[in-house]
Amino acid sequence: MAVIRWKPGFFGWHRDPFSEMDRLRREMDRIAGAFAGGRGIAPGAGVFPALNMSEDDHNLYVRAELPGVAPENIEITTKENNLILKGERKIAAEGEKVSYHRRERDAGKFRRIISLPTRVDAEKVTAVCKNGVLTVILPKAAEAKPRQIAVESQ
Amino acid sequence: MADKDLQVREKQELQTEAEHTRPGLVFTPTVDIFESEQEITVLADMPGVASDGVTIDLHNNELKISGEVEPQGSETERYLLREYDTGRFHRHFTISDRIDQSRISASMKDGVLRLVLPKAEKAKPRRIEVKAE
Structure with missing residues (x-):
């Protein structure tokens, strides 16, 4: 039998939706963790490229491994708190005189959209591509930055 | 081929017979290998590897390619999403x-x-003429 916590609400007794959501989220995290072999890797969105996102007090950082993609073939746009990465990886033909032992590398286009967890200052977004790793730096909007509140003694 | 969309491929961790002596993950790069009459060319995807981070070792027909990566991001960052x-x-x-x-x-x-990898003279194919009698 499932045990569900009940709480007295304003209009009598009803199920607490927030604790229920919380439980669901934890359950999903647990399943996701098991799929990824417990290394803390999210199962991914199934859309190229795989992204890592991190933050510090001032910026959000979105990174993707895009080996062989020339910087001029990457298009980055922000739209209402979404970041859109578009691009194409081109692999030049090596001529008809060669024969292949292995051919594992893919060419093709990609389009990915990711929603950002905080508001960003769209005017100041920068991106660099170094050794095939793209880093998009998105400065947080002023209202999203952490503020320290001093406690005064009286 | 150019109109195809790229698919996400999970990075393959290296499966070795030897045990690693250094901590950290090791991945196998995806490669294209092709040869012409003159040479063998290897293309390997190694994102995050700078030119001075590559080691190539060819010994007794055994070719080893290694690449060292710099950490992506700094210590002060906290991960929000981690797909690779x-x-x-x-x-x-x-x-x-x-x-x-x-x-x-x-x-x-x-x-x-x-x-x-240019082929040595000896290994280049020789065309053998078939004479008609």
């Missing part, structure tokens, strides 16, 4: 042809290694 891991790259192949070791050339561009 980072780590060194390593892969090795056996090359059947004789390679002219003195003329091997390698270059890195946008995280892709291009390694050209």
Whole structure:
């Protein structure tokens, strides 16, 4: 039998939706963790490229491994708190005189959209591509930055 | 081929018979290997590897390619989403042809290694004429 916590609400007794959501989220995290072999890797969105996102007090950082993609073939746009990465990886033909032992590398286009967890200052977004790793730096909007509140003694 | 959409491929962790002596993850780069009459070319995807981070070792027909990566991001960052891991790259192949070791050339561009292994004179194919009688 499932045990569900009940709480007295304003209009009598009803199920607490927030604790229920919380439980669901934890359950999903647990399943996701098991799929990824417990290394803390999210199962991914199934859309190229795989992204890592991190933050510090001032910026959000979105990174993707895009080996062989020339910087001029990457298009980055922000739209209402979404970041859109578009691009194409081109692999030049090596001529008809060669024969292949292995051919594992893919060419093709990609389009990915990711929603950002905080508001960003769209005017100041920068991106660099170094050794095939793209880093998009998105400065947080002023209202999203952490503020320290001093406690005064009286 | 150009109109195809790229699919996400999970990075393959290296499966080795030898145990790692250094901590950290090791991945196998995806490669293209092709040969012409003159040379064998290896293209390897190694994102995050700078040109001075590549080690190429050819010994007794055994070709080993390794790449060292710099950590992506700084210590002060907290992860919000993590869809890929980072780590060194390593892969090795056996090359059947004789390679002219003195003329091997390698270059890195946008995280892709291009390694050209020129065949030694002896290994180049000789066309054998069939005479009609």
